[in-house]
Amino acid sequence: MTRLTDLTTDALKALAGDLEREYGLYRGNRLALDLTRGKPAADQLDLSNGLDDTIGGNYIASDGTDTRNYGQIRGIPEARALGAEIMGVPAANVICWGNSSLALMYLCVELLMTDGIWGDGRRWGAGGAPKVLTPVPGYDRHFTLSDRLGLGMVNVPITDHGPDLHAVRELVSDPDIKGIWCVPKYSNPTGCIYSDATVAAIAELPSVAAADDFVVLWDNAYAVHDFSFPRQPLADVLALAGAAGTADHVLIFSSTSKITHASAGLGFVAASPAVLNVIEARLNVSSVGPDKVSQLRHARFLGGRLEAHMAGHAALLRPKFELVENVLSRELGELDIATWSKPEGGYFVSLDTRPGLAGEVGRLAKEAGLAITPPGATFPYGNDQEDRNLRIAPTFASLDDLKTAMEVFVLCVKLATVRKELSHR
Ligand SMILES: Cc1ncc(COP(=O)(O)O)c(C=O)c1O
Known part of the structure; x- marks a missing residue:
């Protein structure tokens, strides 16, 4: 041929x-x-059928929480620790909530539009024509979510190392550009992993962007989904944002959807302590607490054996x-x-x-x-x-x-x- x-x-x-x-x-x-x-x-899915055997009548979490009852908006400690292990962040920065990271993304972007995540009046829906950067090709549900919540989308080409930084830096000089969607590891669909330099540059973006309410939407859906081990590393966006003074402008999402049972897993969001408080308050409006029995099952099933x-x-x-x-x-x-x-x-x-x-x-x-x-x-x-x-x-x-x-x-x-x-x- x-x-x-x-x-x-x-x-x-x-x-x-x-x-x-x-x-x-x-x-x-x-x-x-x-x-x-x-x-x-x-x-x-069969790999996780052992989830059902982990409770055995013992519903008490490590901190004494009875997981059958209301409460614990942030999740039980062992579930937050599991999210922390998956996302590579401290457990103190994690909320474990619901069964879907996409639902958390929706909630957070909606919060950004209506109230902001800083408690100081800054919000994306305050005026202008808010838009997000969408590295392409990308994940269709990010697009649907953005469109549904009234965000315009501006495409940025994706390279083997992540979004084209040159294009990104130029575009964020527009104050209507409020954020960027990122799938930093095994990106959907190209499978690329963001290089260390790209992660560092993206962590700094909120301080470079013209918008003072710019947010990095870091969807780390495939953080631990390697085909060989040891796992491919990914730079620590939250630590880099901390060093760059932008930690209040990074939201990290993940879930166990493709680790255990896709619609019966755990969702996670990680953020700075101040932003986490705002998200927790918002969650508390709509529910008296997450499904902590599911959290306990997952923590017991995956604890110490995630890899x-x-x-x-x-x-x-x-x-x-x-x-x-x-x-x-x-x-x-x-x-x-x-x-x-x-x-x-x-x-x-x-x-x-x-x-x-x-x-x-x-x-x-x-x-x-x-x-x-x-x-x-x-x-x-x-x-x-x-x-x-x-x-x-x-x-x-x-x-x-x-x-x-x-x-x-x-x-x-x-x-x-x-x-x-x-x-x-
Ligand atoms: C990049 C990305 N984010 C999020 C999701 C959905 O995650 P969840 O099941 O946690 O809502 C998917 C599913 O395909 C995905 O590819």
Whole structure:
């Protein structure tokens, strides 16, 4: 095989014929494959079934709290310690709340809009046209959340080391730019890890930004989701913010969603002591306390064995990501018609087609019975101006289904590209 551009027109036509035939066969097979959402597979969920055995009639937390009762808005000490271990921050900076980090992000951004998090009147909704920086490609739910809460979005390209700092520094000179979304480790979807220099620069941003209420929204969803160990390090944003005098302007989020049971886990938010007080007061308005029995189950189940537990996930996920990489490099590598990420952890692979083809690949895949994350979803408003980014979520499918799904996927990429190339010749 050679690069697509080096093929003669006759060779290209012959290749197109082969691809059309193969595609026709798949389309006749009435497949029902799904590579859309980053969900853990059932065998991953099974790793945490031991959660149910941890209570055994003993509901008392380490500080004597009866976890069955109301109270403890910040969470029980051992659950906060678990969040601290996951996020790499002191336990005193952590609130453990609910079952979802996304819900905490919503609550905090809403709080930023309506009241602010400093108790001094500064709030994003006070006037102007508040906006957040959205590194792209990125996580679609950050975009939906921002839009829903009235925030505009300004895209920043993401590099292998995190958001393009040059672009970020220029954009924060606009006082309407109020924050930045960051997925600093195994970013969704590119899988990159922010470099130390990037983390340090982002920690300093609130002091550089024109807005005096600028906030770093640090969604560390994949903090411990490595495929090999020891874990890849990530610089400590809270400590760096402390040194830069910006600690009151950093909100860190995480959860156990992809550690234990995805919708029956624990959410975490970490912040400076002053900001934590404001968040706690807000939580106290809407609830008399979180589910501390779930907190206790998690702390007992994962306490002292978080890495061993994550190694169990890695053993199940590594073969799936290897399969994706193998199929992509075998089928697309030499043709030189796409680029893609090779993550060492997390939940996604990001692939760029040639410009103008992602939507067509999605359409071809759908017709062949393969659902992929809608093209454009990795950009705010679904608008990938170059129409080239596709997100592959390999975790939920069985290895067998994943193999077929990837064969259909690369076929669609090849077919769309070859058809386009032929139309130019
Ligand atoms: C970057 C990122 N943040 C947050 C979430 C959702 O987290 P949670 O289940 O804790 O709400 C996801 C899920 O895919 C994600 O990819």
